[in-house]
Amino acid sequence: MPPKSIIRIGMAATLVAVLAPASATPPANTTWEEELAAYNVVWDSPSKSSVDSMPLAGGILGLNVWVEKGELCFLMGSPNCMDENGMQPKLGLVRLRFFPAVFEQDFRQELRLAQSEIIVSGKTASGTRVSVKLWCAVDQPLVHAETTASEPVEVTASYETWSNYDAKVDKGAIQWSRRLAQVNARRKNDLEAQGMAEFEDKVPDPLSGLICGGRMTAPGMVEAGSGVGLFNGLKTQTCSLKTAAPVKQLDLCITLRMEQEKSLATWEAQLDKHARRAAQNAKSDRFATQAWWNVFWSRSHITINPGAPPTDEAWQAGRNYQLIRYMSASNVNGRAMTLFNGGQFTCTDNPDRRAWEGCQFMAQNQRLVYWPMLRAGDFDLLQVATDFYRDRTEMSRLHARKFWDVDGVAWSEAFSIFGLDSIGTTADGRCSARHLPHHYTSGMEFALMMLEMGRYTGKEFRNYRDAAIGIIRYYDQFHQKSLAKKTGKPLDAKGHLVIYPSDACEPYHGCTNNTDVIAGLTALTRELLVLPKGTLSTGERAYVEGFQKRIPPFPMKEQEGRKYFAAAESWEWVFENGNMDFPQMYVCFPFSILSLGRSDMTLAKNTWDLAPIKPAI
Incomplete structure (x- = not known):
């Protein structure tokens, strides 16, 4: 069976x-x-x-x-x-x-x-x-x-x-x-x-x-x-x-x-x-298809315990790597991203229907489809998603200018095929879902994928860096304006942004300086500043270097003498929907502020051990 x-x-x-x-x-x-x-x-x-x-x-x-x-x-x-x-x-x-x-x-x-x-x-x-x-x-x-x-x-x-x-x-x-x-x-x-x-x-x-x-x-x-x-x-x-x-x-x-x-x-x-053409060219089509798969498999594969029986769990992990890459290759050049809730392989009950389909391309879920492609070298598959976001960047900029009077980019968490909010927006242009109005972290991840594609391949992709700079400008301009309205000053006493109001993933809301956003901004500035000389204009580089100094420090807590990352400096309320998002660990994945083999992982270990997985309501 x-x-x-x-x-x-x-x-x-x-x-x-x-x-x-x-x-x-x-x-x-x-x-x-x-x-x-x-x-x-x-x-x-x-x-x-x-x-x-x-x-x-x-x-x-x-x-x-x-x-x-x-x-x-x-x-x-x-x-x-x-x-x-x-x-x-x-x-x-x-x-x-x-x-x-x-x-x-x-x-x-x-x-x-x-x-x-x-x-x-x-x-x-x-x-x-x-x-x-x-x-x-x-x-x-x-x-x-x-x-x-x-x-x-x-x-x-x-x-x-x-x-x-x-x-x-x-x-x-x-x-x-x-x-x-x-x-x-x-x-x-x-x-x-x-x-x-x-x-x-x-x-x-x-x-x-x-x-x-x-x-x-x-x-x-x-x-x-x-x-x-x-x-x-x-x-x-x-x-x-x-x-x-x-x-x-x-x-x-x-x-x-x-x-x-x-x-x-x-x-x-x-x-x-x-x-008619397909009926006449079956042999040549098969040859071209086989050649593509030969290249696909030769560029990335993992072998674990070769020769072990299928009951060996390590061998199964190797097979799983092959199988997930294989299914991902069902969207090499599509006009829409592979949907996180089944992709092309929905098969139960009515296979046209999906769980969470009203959210369409829910970014926090979509990102997990595409991050592995970067590590596997499947840039052709990944580009379907990065181009999808890139092509919806200008309209996001127009949206930010109209509603918030800032020249920046903030891709909605609930992303529709058009690049609009799939759930709907309030009068001030924010997502109408009460737990998502300031949740833009997942969009940072796709912008980071764009920069990483350039770093991995050595190629420059059209308008990819514009998205990352646009996201930085949104956070910089919006939060300087917000703080100035409250205090008369755009930055805090140490010259840092005060990121408020913000959402730390789905649970924490009304946040001040939340870890996931700070990690995302840190990663984007890091990657922009290591681009090859001449990629950024003199003005762009100067701006990014200046912004890097305005990023607030990570919020920290201490327990039993051990420091660890907090979700935010503070938050006003918690959304309880059964999700257990862990924004504290965004310093590891996806933003690689800390990473195995390249940095001291004590803070990461402490955070994993001590930070609450599920916040108190």
């Missing part, structure tokens, strides 16, 4: 990590390729439902693959497939049925990581061997399901939707589409409600006129009817094709398209063009 979870956290042992540039030519027949094969996931019996599915990754596709009651099924997801609110619903479900039944004996389902393919195989009751190989292209949204049988079998391929796609059989193919309104109502309403309508041309619009869908075809298949079905308790619309005669080989090609078009006719014409 498939395990309940194919990812399990284990203990780390001796490991070897390899990091190579993305452009490197992968070596052939190396030891790591053999070791990678040992991390393949193999199941020896069918699944009970979509919950027991296996991930298959492509450049902007994520498939959930499983066999249920003799049918090979897969859900198709993509970051580029969005609904009216900017969430990421599925592109639909495909079922393959065989006659005679082909998974009666010798069932095997294997995820082959090096090749990024899933092979499902079995035998009929009479001994006919059948295998189906599924793979996705990387540079285009394309799926192939290749069936090979020792004796001819009949194949029926069905497309199913519960998401209001318009599906039909067209010229021996199944085609489906879902078109969003030419003017997106959510964007229009949010612009007006959040006071940003005057800046409409600066606010990204990825939803208006977006058409998502696809075309499924294979040589020798004919229409097999349409009707209704049931998937996870959801009523579905179905369309089917079947082989005109039993076959030994069949390449079912699914071409997907998710683009903004002025007319459905234009979109359909382009889909048809891409589908």
Whole structure:
């Protein structure tokens, strides 16, 4: 049976990590390729439902693959497939049925990581061997399901939707589409409600006129009817094709398209063009896809206890590293970030729905998807997120200028597809959630990722440093103005900012000089000032150096003679929602003020031992 979870956290042992540039030519027949094969996931019996599915990754596709009651099924997801609110619903479900039944004996389902393919195989009751190989292209949204049988079998391929796609059989193919309104109502309403309508041309619009869908075809298949079905308790619309005669080989090609078009006719014409090209170029597409995966695996992988049995927890930790990188590669060049709450691989109940979906790209959760990519050298994957934030920097600057009269950047914690606040804002431009009005720390993390990408790669990314400087200017200008209104002076007696009001993550509010913000500002100034000579203008460098002197010291407490970081100098109230955020430890992760092997970790250890995980209300 498939395990309940194919990812399990284990203990780390001796490991070897390899990091190579993305452009490197992968070596052939190396030891790591053999070791990678040992991390393949193999199941020896069918699944009970979509919950027991296996991930298959492509450049902007994520498939959930499983066999249920003799049918090979897969859900198709993509970051580029969005609904009216900017969430990421599925592109639909495909079922393959065989006659005679082909998974009666010798069932095997294997995820082959090096090749990024899933092979499902079995035998009929009479001994006919059948295998189906599924793979996705990387540079285009394309799926192939290749069936090979020792004796001819009949194949029926069905497309199913519960998401209001318009599906039909067209010229021996199944085609489906879902078109969003030419003017997106959510964007229009949010612009007006959040006071940003005057800046409409600066606010990204990825939803208006977006058409998502696809075309499924294979040589020798004919229409097999349409009707209704049931998937996870959801009523579905179905369309089917079947082989005109039993076959030994069949390449079912699914071409997907998710683009903004002025007319459905234009979109359909382009889909048809891409589908024809895909049918003619399967071999070259497979070669290009394989070459990409070879580079992907050669640039970063971890081997722990090679040769150990799968029950070894350290070996499991190594496999988990491969598996999470693999699933992350389902968004190499998408127009939206991989959502923290399931990515492209949601599969339970209604797989279009997610926990916390009203928050959209909740930054405190999104950051955890993307930090590992920096360390792994997966800059192409990471750039999807950093560009997403960068492209919403100017509108954030306009927002700060209008509402707070400062020339800076403050990305909302609850971040929408447009870069607006996904929850909503108050009259003074702050998030309307009572625990988030001054929580901008997570945005600092994405700005820091931008700077770190430049440091790691030696490249300069367009407008990346502008975000970091913008964030510094927001804190500098806003809090100088705030203090001046209260005391007549912009800085305290020692020439430091007084950061108030502020939020220390989600629990602490009405904070003065909270640790997470101070750590973030310290990290951003640190990285800006080590940029190569000439990267910052003379004026920019002078400003950052001056700001660095205005950052307040970290708030400290002492217990039993041991000093440790406090959440803030003071706070006015605590938000109790079950979360146990620990802003004191932001000095370690993500901002590396203290880090193993590079600094004395006594304060970090003391903070871990003595600081309250859950604040008193």
